[in-house]
Amino acid sequence: MTNKHFALKFLREEVLPTAFCPGCGNGIVINCFLKALEETGSRDLSNFAFVSGIGCAAWCVSPYFRSDSLHTTHGRPIAFASGLKLARPELNVVVISGDGDLVGIGGNHLIHAARRNIDLFVICINNLNYGMTGGQVGPTTLHGVTTTTTPYGNPEYPFDLVRLVESAGANFVARWTTVHVRQLIRSIKKALKKEGFRFIEVVSQCPTAFGRRIGKPTGIDLMKWFQKQSIHINQAQNVKETEDKIIVGEFADRDRPGFISNIYKIIRLVRENNDKN
Amino acid sequence: MINKQDKQVLSGTHFWQGDIACAEGAIAAGCRFFAGYPITPASEITEHMAKRLPEVGGIYVQMEDEIASISAVIGASWGGLKAMTATSGPGFSLMQENIGYACMTETPCVIVDIQRVGPSTGQATKAAQGDVMQARWGTHGDHEVIVLSPNSPQEMFDLTIRAFNLSELYRVPVIILADEIIGHMWEKVHVPPPEKIEIYNRKKPSSFSEPVFGGVGETEIPPMPRIGDGYNLLITGSTHDKYGYRKTVDPEVHRKLVTRIVNKIRKNAEKIIDVEIQNIENADIGIVSFGCTSRSVYDAIELAGREGITVGHVRLRTIWPFPEKIVRKLAEKVNFILVPEMNLGQLVYEVERVAGCEAHVKAISKIGGGEMITPEEILSEIKRFLRRRAV
Numbered sequence: 001m002t003n004k005h006f007a008l009k010f011l012r013e014e015v016l017p018t019a020f021c022p023g024c025g026n027g028i029v030i031n032c033f034l035k036a037l038e039e040t041g042s043r044d045l046s047n048f049a050f051v052s053g054i055g056c057a058a059w060c061v062s063p064y065f066r067s068d069s070l071h072t073t074h075g076r077p078i079a080f081a082s083g084l085k086l087a088r089p090e091l092n093v094v095v096i097s098g099d100g101d102l103v104g105i106g107g108n109h110l111i112h113a114a115r116r117n118i119d120l121f122v123i124c125i126n127n128l129n130y131g132m133t134g135g136q137v138g139p140t141t142l143h144g145v146t147t148t149t150t151p152y153g154n155p156e157y158p159f160d161l162v163r164l165v166e167s168a169g170a171n172f173v174a175r176w177t178t179v180h181v182r183q184l185i186r187s188i189k190k191a192l193k194k195e196g197f198r199f200i201e202v203v204s205q206c207p208t209a210f211g212r213r214i215g216k217p218t219g220i221d222l223m224k225w226f227q228k229q230s231i232h233i234n235q236a237q238n239v240k241e242t243e244d245k246i247i248v249g250e251f252a253d254r255d256r257p258g259f260i261s262n263i264y265k266i267i268r269l270v271r272e273n274n275d276k277n
Numbered sequence: 278m279i280n281k282q283d284k285q286v287l288s289g290t291h292f293w294q295g296d297i298a299c300a301e302g303a304i305a306a307g308c309r310f311f312a313g314y315p316i317t318p319a320s321e322i323t324e325h326m327a328k329r330l331p332e333v334g335g336i337y338v339q340m341e342d343e344i345a346s347i348s349a350v351i352g353a354s355w356g357g358l359k360a361m362t363a364t365s366g367p368g369f370s371l372m373q374e375n376i377g378y379a380c381m382t383e384t385p386c387v388i389v390d391i392q393r394v395g396p397s398t399g400q401a402t403k404a405a406q407g408d409v410m411q412a413r414w415g416t417h418g419d420h421e422v423i424v425l426s427p428n429s430p431q432e433m434f435d436l437t438i439r440a441f442n443l444s445e446l447y448r449v450p451v452i453i454l455a456d457e458i459i460g461h462m463w464e465k466v467h468v469p470p471p472e473k474i475e476i477y478n479r480k481k482p483s484s485f486s487e488p489v490f491g492g493v494g495e496t497e498i499p500p501m502p503r504i505g506d507g508y509n510l511l512i513t514g515s516t517h518d519k520y521g522y523r524k525t526v527d528p529e530v531h532r533k534l535v536t537r538i539v540n541k542i543r544k545n546a547e548k549i550i551d552v553e554i555q556n557i558e559n560a561d562i563g564i565v566s567f568g569c570t571s572r573s574v575y576d577a578i579e580l581a582g583r584e585g586i587t588v589g590h591v592r593l594r595t596i597w598p599f600p601e602k603i604v605r606k607l608a609e610k611v612n613f614i615l616v617p618e619m620n621l622g623q624l625v626y627e628v629e630r631v632a633g634c635e636a637h638v639k640a641i642s643k644i645g646g647g648e649m650i651t652p653e654e655i656l657s658e659i660k661r662f663l664r665r666r667a668v
């Protein structure tokens with residue numbers, strides 16, 4: 001008997017292989033997330049609920065994870081997850097979705113969830129474009145880059161997601177790329193243990209809709225590029241914006257009480273006062 | 278001393294605003310989650326829920342917008358709580374995509390729309406009845422929702438309870454389509470003792486393998502577990518099979534799913550429909566009305582009665598599914614049906630469709646400034662029509 005891959009116990013084998021293109025980064029993110037669980041001793045996903053929006057990245061959890069998953073509307077997974085977490089505070093509610101979903105159409109929910117410091121763990125798979133719809137420019141696409149809707153180059157500038165979420169108030173914020181699997185697993189493990197809003201951006205490759213159009217047609221081409229462009233936050237003091245560097249590392253690690261404990265504290269107080277009166 | 282039970286159902290007689298009666302109806306029905314965003318004339322519901330829900334151990338959260346509010350409500354409903362949001366026209370428009378999600382995923386939830394003058398920001402503090410068709414067809418694609426229309430603070434309480442019950446029973450979003458006049462009106466509200474209030478809760482599956490998105494007959498409703506109880510639920514707004522697996526190209530799976538979520542309402546319509554009927558049998562003329570306008574109709578009927586005119590009245594407490602049978606019956610009895618509504622014609626088209634050639638149907642329209650259609654205006658239309666018939 002051959003040993004099964006460790007991740008299979010967390011996956012719905014009946015729907016494998018995944019529908020992702022060859023070379024897509026989504027599989028690496030799935031693998032890192034499940035590896036982090038494996039290394040922290042989880043044997044199933046029964047304490048978890050996963051929420052995603054619409055896009056390729058949103059398919060990681062639905063239908064592949066053997067757990068509850070709420071595959072929502074485009075841009076709204078964090079808002080759905082907020083309601084779910086408030087209703088079932090004992091569950092680990094994790095959102096895994098794309099950059100277009102979480103930051104483009106859903107950007108408002110992202111910053112407000114971070115501000116509230118609601119106890120959600122959000123992994124944003126940033127493939128630098130709208131993959132599922134065929135490679136249109138997104139709020140994370142680099143300046144000047146050619147996409148199907150910026151045929152003459154992107155006249156806009158991308159969001160710096162980690163700085164955005166950090167300044168909005170999240171307890172934990174990190175960025176890695178699909179090249180940094182060990183670091184990513186470590187940050188996921190750390191995030192899983194914390195309360196409040198936790199956010200990890202994973203810069204990931206979309207060879208099909210993005211790489212092809214910027215002269216990097218395979219997953220490997222894109223990953224080599226990520227490797228070359230990445231610089232750790234500790235060495236990034238003198239990096240100029242024009243260098244298009246990917247600054248990686250952990251950007252925030254705070255311990256403000258999460259929204260759940262704040263709101264349940266209020267409920268307890270109100271009820272105690274009622275009982276007294 | 279106030280015990281917990283008393284805090285949930287404030288039995289007794291109160292002088293309440295419609296919006297507050299709505300919030301209290303929700304709490305009495307077991308609502309324990311509210312997500313909202315401030316908007317006139319629904320803010321009083323939000324404020325009251327913020328104060329009251331913690332008292333009964335429920336969750337109130339103010340979200341960043343109405344899209345987030347309805348999203349959180351659906352998430353909480355799958356977390357096992359009865360959940361509600363309240364808004365007015367602009368916010369109701371923002372919610373439409375996710376109301377469709379709730380239809381497709383068969384998620385019980387209650388959405389209150391206290392109508393105000395639109396389109397757009399229109400006249401934000403003034404009453405209107407312009408969301409009749411948005412409530413029915415606001416979200417894209419084939420679907421059915423249930424829409425209830427209260428015409429008093431008492432009904433804001435009673436119909437909110439009914440909205441939760443229908444929503445739990447049929448696993449469908451239920452919309453309470455009120456208006457600024459009813460929302461802001463103060464009147465006597467009687468709250469019965471808890472044991473006199475009928476409450477329905479969603480059916481749980483009997484086993485982990487029972488399908489929760491189908492596998493039942495056309496008029497039946499599949500059971501609904503909550504997230505986190507070991508069912509490994511696949512919940513998606515994309516077309517899915519009875520176990521929740523996405524099937525986004527198979528025509529048969531789509532037909533089966535969407536036909537079922539439509540027919541579970543259409544084929545149970547007679548059980549859902551609730552109307553108030555006056556004088557249909559010997560009427561000279563008919564009126565179909567709803568919401569605040571129906572209060573003018575009551576007076577118009579009395580005024581007409583003094584002049585020897587009998588007005589048959591069908592007042593819709595359920596607008597959707599539309600009460601076809603009773604409106605058709607009215608059409609068979611009279612030659613004219615008037616449809617007074619604070620819009621430029623919405624419900625009138627539905628009445629026309631159902632009346633067919635049996636009766637001549639005409640709208641009485643009035644928009645702007647929150648001005649109601651008066652009893653006198655209705656009476657003069659009644660007389661004009663009866664005169665026409667006499668000629």
Ligand SMILES: Cc1ncc(C[n+]2csc(CCOP(=O)(O)OP(=O)(O)O)c2C)c(N)n1
Pocket residue numbers: 054055056057058074097098099100101102127129130131132133138
């Ligand atoms: C309201 C709405 N607008 C547009 C779409 C179309 N749409 C589907 S997926 C998608 C982009 C997803 O991009 P991203 O979140 O970056 O995920 P990726 O596919 O790149 O992994 C868009 C725009 C939609 N489904 N809903």
Ligand code: SF4
Pocket residue numbers: 019020021023024025026056057127131132205206207208209210
């Ligand atoms: S289009 Fe891009 S993101 Fe989507 S599966 Fe293919 S490679 Fe991955």
